[in-house]
Amino acid sequence: MRLAFAIPWRDLGSWLFEHLPTEHTGELLFAAPEPHPDRSPRASKLPPYLAEFFCLLGRGYRLAHYDTVFTWELRCALATLLLRRLQRAKTPVIVVGPILKGGVRKLLPLLRPLLADAAKIVCFSSAERDDYAALLRLTAERFVFLPTPWAAPDDVPAPTDGGFALALGQSNRDYATLFRAVAGLALPVTVVAADETPFGGEVPPPNVTVRFNTDHNTTNALIASARLHVIPLHPTGFSSGQTVLLRAMAAQKPCIVSRVAGVTDYIDENQTAVLVPAHDEQALRAALTALWDDPVERERLGKNAAEVVAERFGFAGFLKHLLELS
Numbered sequence: 001m002r003l004a005f006a007i008p009w010r011d012l013g014s015w016l017f018e019h020l021p022t023e024h025t026g027e028l029l030f031a032a033p034e035p036h037p038d039r040s041p042r043a044s045k046l047p048p049y050l051a052e053f054f055c056l057l058g059r060g061y062r063l064a065h066y067d068t069v070f071t072w073e074l075r076c077a078l079a080t081l082l083l084r085r086l087q088r089a090k091t092p093v094i095v096v097g098p099i100l101k102g103g104v105r106k107l108l109p110l111l112r113p114l115l116a117d118a119a120k121i122v123c124f125s126s127a128e129r130d131d132y133a134a135l136l137r138l139t140a141e142r143f144v145f146l147p148t149p150w151a152a153p154d155d156v157p158a159p160t161d162g163g164f165a166l167a168l169g170q171s172n173r174d175y176a177t178l179f180r181a182v183a184g185l186a187l188p189v190t191v192v193a194a195d196e197t198p199f200g201g202e203v204p205p206p207n208v209t210v211r212f213n214t215d216h217n218t219t220n221a222l223i224a225s226a227r228l229h230v231i232p233l234h235p236t237g238f239s240s241g242q243t244v245l246l247r248a249m250a251a252q253k254p255c256i257v258s259r260v261a262g263v264t265d266y267i268d269e270n271q272t273a274v275l276v277p278a279h280d281e282q283a284l285r286a287a288l289t290a291l292w293d294d295p296v297e298r299e300r301l302g303k304n305a306a307e308v309v310a311e312r313f314g315f316a317g318f319l320k321h322l323l324e325l326s
Helices: 015-019 050-058 074-087 102-115 126-136 175-182 216-225 242-250 281-292 295-312 315-325
Strands: 002-007 025-030 068-072 093-096 120-123 143-145 165-168 189-193 208-212 228-231 255-258 274-276
Touching: 002 074, 015 025, 015 315, 050 074, 068 074, 074 093, 074 102, 093 315, 102 126, 120 126, 120 315, 126 143, 165 175, 165 216, 165 242, 175 189, 175 281, 189 216, 228 242, 228 281, 242 255, 242 295, 255 281, 274 281, 281 295
Parallel strands: 002 025, 002 068, 068 093, 093 120, 120 143, 165 189, 165 228, 189 208, 228 255, 255 274
Antiparallel strands: none
């Protein structure tokens, strides 16, 4: 089969072609205006979705040349489906990982007709799979849950115990509850975020160090040297936190995570991570202090987590399941 993978970034990574069976050929369709020097000035000023559409159109991609097109993220999915309509192509399009949250939901009347053209929609949580069918007014059979894939890259440092807890990430983070949970504890915490939005107006206590927008190598070093990871999340209908969770698990790190939609699909409770109720600072405080002082339990959780990531969340298995949809 001749497959196409439409992506809204500079590159999908080498994993795709490393694991693609020999009976298939694959081609990347770039829908990202920013990283490519051949983008037109007009395209770079267009709003999302239209910018990706004009990039696909301008590069001359013909969807009818492929047996199946896979497309990543909502903006690229809409651009690809719009191009499919324009070209009157019959090629099935499989949408991977759209997130319908916030202001996007106000656009549902505009999104529904295009997304109705998708052959399948792959969601990264079972909650999204169930919710999106109702939101988009499509049959449940059109939606598939596949876990986000992850494999530890070669440049990740060996795990050590740096004597601090790490809270990494921005989307849907509830750092206000974390700050209240660790206030007054002799437990150093490092928070890495894009900005202060997830703080919810709370001031970090003295034992919390805040860092913004760390680079790739610094982030990897923090992941590897944290004693444990904590991922405090707000309960919502969309997935969040799973990529950070898998990065920590792959690094053999014990994790404490809010029990919310999205991440629970990736956790065997008390075997690969500890779950606590969302917005419950007392439960989070108790879990942190218990795990902080228990090296045997930290080692057990970390070892189990790394094994599960390797067995269940690898790129080869993810691609295999994707191809089964085509």
